[in-house]
Amino acid sequence: MRDPDELLVRAGVRGNPDRDQHFLVDDRVLDRLPTYLDAVDTTDGDDGPAVDPTALAGEHLLEIGPGTGALTDRLLATGASVTVVERDRDLVAFLKREFADEVDAGRLTVIEGDALDVEFPDVSASVSNLPYSVSSGVAFRLLPLGVPLVCMFQKEFAERMVAEPGTSAYGRLSVSTRHYAAPEIVETVPPEAFSPPPAVESAVVRTRPRTPSYEVADDAFFLRFVKALFTQRRKTVRNGIRNTAHISGLDDPDAVVDAAPEALCSKRPDALAPAEFAELATIARSIEGNDRDD
Numbered sequence: 001m002r003d004p005d006e007l008l009v010r011a012g013v014r015g016n017p018d019r020d021q022h023f024l025v026d027d028r029v030l031d032r033l034p035t036y037l038d039a040v041d042t043t044d045g046d047d048g049p050a051v052d053p054t055a056l057a058g059e060h061l062l063e064i065g066p067g068t069g070a071l072t073d074r075l076l077a078t079g080a081s082v083t084v085v086e087r088d089r090d091l092v093a094f095l096k097r098e099f100a101d102e103v104d105a106g107r108l109t110v111i112e113g114d115a116l117d118v119e120f121p122d123v124s125a126s127v128s129n130l131p132y133s134v135s136s137g138v139a140f141r142l143l144p145l146g147v148p149l150v151c152m153f154q155k156e157f158a159e160r161m162v163a164e165p166g167t168s169a170y171g172r173l174s175v176s177t178r179h180y181a182a183p184e185i186v187e188t189v190p191p192e193a194f195s196p197p198p199a200v201e202s203a204v205v206r207t208r209p210r211t212p213s214y215e216v217a218d219d220a221f222f223l224r225f226v227k228a229l230f231t232q233r234r235k236t237v238r239n240g241i242r243n244t245a246h247i248s249g250l251d252d253p254d255a256v257v258d259a260a261p262e263a264l265c266s267k268r269p270d271a272l273a274p275a276e277f278a279e280l281a282t283i284a285r286s287i288e289g290n291d292r293d294d
């Protein structure tokens with residue numbers, strides 16, 4: 001496996017925090033990341049988990065923000081083909097040089113661009129050490145793909161993703177994440193694992209895609225409704241529905257409150273499970289009609 005410190009030297013870069021560049025330099029963390037994919041079987045080697053080099057043969061992985069390619073190298077070692085999306089032009093040029101054999105063999109595709117904009121290819125999973133300033137935007141482009149994700153986030157952000165109803169971390173991010181997937185924190189990572197070290201702790205979140213136990217007619221409306229209610233997290237749901245019609249887009253919030261079960265209206269949003277948000281959103285949608293232009 002390529003040594004992450006040597007990659008930094010060969011690339012001639014120092015991570016620039018202003019460009020979201022904190023490169024993973026802890027081999028053990030790097031080696032573990034692909035092993036969080038269920039399909040990757042490992043055996044215990046002398047230096048950590050040994051990955052079967054054919055584990056993901058025929059699969060296609062997406063990595064956002066490959067930097068100098070330390071994680072890319074480990075993803076290629078699973079036998080998968082890999083597409084990476086990197087915004088920094090110099091790093092893109094370096095990756096094409098460093099991984100010229102893999103690029104020539106069609107196993108690695110390097111896309112220069114912003115992960116918030118570029119079109120993602122069809123992939124079977126994504127494993128990424130994400131640029132933190134865009135992690136929310138990127139996560140909500142990845143989650144609807146419906147594939148397993150293993151992503152590094154700021155720890156506080158990761159905790160909000162996996163939070164349960166009734167906890168202080170539970171919010172719009174938790175409901176939206178659970179709408180698409182079952183999330184769990186599989187590892188926390190200290191600042192020293194990166195060069196340069198970020199100011200915050202990090203955590204690796206694994207999400208397994210799932211179909212929710214409830215149905216919503218319209219994902220975009222559901223997510224907007226959840227967002228609206230959490231802008232009033234200290235209010236009852238009843239008042240939240242009334243006060244946030246400008247965000248949710250409801251024409252007649254009073255009619256929605258009248259039709260909704262009292263047991264839900266009297267709670268605060270942070271006590272509602274995703275299925276209860278879905279129940280309210282479905283009532284709201286049926287009252288407002290389903291011919292709105294979202």
Ligand SMILES: C[S@@+](CC[C@H](N)C(=O)[O-])C[C@H]1O[C@@H](n2cnc3c(N)ncnc32)[C@H](O)[C@@H]1O
Nearest residue numbers: 020022023024065066067087088114115129131
């Ligand atoms: C936290 S570093 C991770 C680098 C590498 N994966 C590693 O683990 O060492 C994030 C990387 O994302 C790149 N990046 C920052 N913003 C980006 C964006 N909007 N789209 C694509 N890449 C971005 C940075 O240039 C940097 O290489």
